[in-house]
Amino acid sequence: MKKVIYALILLLVVVSGLVFANRETKNEAPKKSSPKPLTDAERRAAMKIWEATPEGIKFKKWEASPEGKKVYAGAAKIRKYIKDYTNMEAVVTSLSLPPGSLLGFGVMGRINGDDYILRFDGEPQQLRSLKVNDKIIIKSHSVSYAPKYAYPIVSGEYAERDGKVIYKHPPRKGGC
Template identity: 55%
Template sequence: MNKVIYALMLPLVVVSGLVFANRAIKNETAYQPASRPFSAAGKNAHRDDLKKWEASPDGIRYKKWEASPDGKKAHASADQIRAHIKDFSNMEGVVTALSHPSGSLGGFGMMIKINGDEYIVNFWPERSDQSFMMFNNEFQQLNSLKVNDKIVIRSHSAGYSGKSPHVILSGDYIARDNKVIFKREVRKGGC
């Protein structure tokens, strides 16, 4: 009986070994890393794309905003918190409004003041396939915040709208009175 089992298992092991070996050979030939991460052609293509965008109406508008007092203020505010964003460290702030400034687009958010500068904080659902009920439950504790509440915020990213003097922070972590109110789970496995 054992000889029959061994006789049946041997071809199975040989075939599966060949399949995996063939797969490994295909993967090795498919992946050929470049000797340099960026080629000169890639850099030039990127520069060309950037120049095209800067010449577009959106690029011109952004450049004008960047040179305006609002743009300069936004860049100065971003510089002030750049180390906190990079290190994902605590920033102490005060809630100044429970909605975005008028005319701004975005999901659920609020305004906070950190070291004298106001920032927009945006909260987006982690996955687009979440139902509306799950979205509300995820942010339910944020609804308990009030104007003038002192909070601790951590953010992984900051950006500009191109029309406002306020930097836009992603709301990744919010705590009040040493109690976590909101914490976005970091995605596993890359993008």
């Protein structure tokens, strides 16, 4: 009889140990592996696949069109300023963006004789005081383009008018 009781107690200890150990592993946060960056070959292969899609074909046609070449030429014209994050003088040409744009707040501006969409994040109240023909100094780290727009898109990170800062990109929340 004693042997049966000892066997049952031993069985109970083993089973409770397994249940307890299994419960601990479920409560632990799963370790997320960071995605590996794609190699150049993988990136090129993915690009070829995308270019075969209807969106990719449409984009390639736009790139080859006169409108696409004009946008690329405009982006290339200010690439040095973007790369070096230096001042660009812009003249405000319109206080509204092209119809149907989904870029948030922005104005149209002329830099070095070419028109650009000057896009700003958030709700920059100081920029709402701009008027047509105002001269502003802007800095940016990026210029982009899309077939939907006939102008390069400059993402403004800093703007000043008459020596006063009127916009500075807000810092990222919870990031570096």
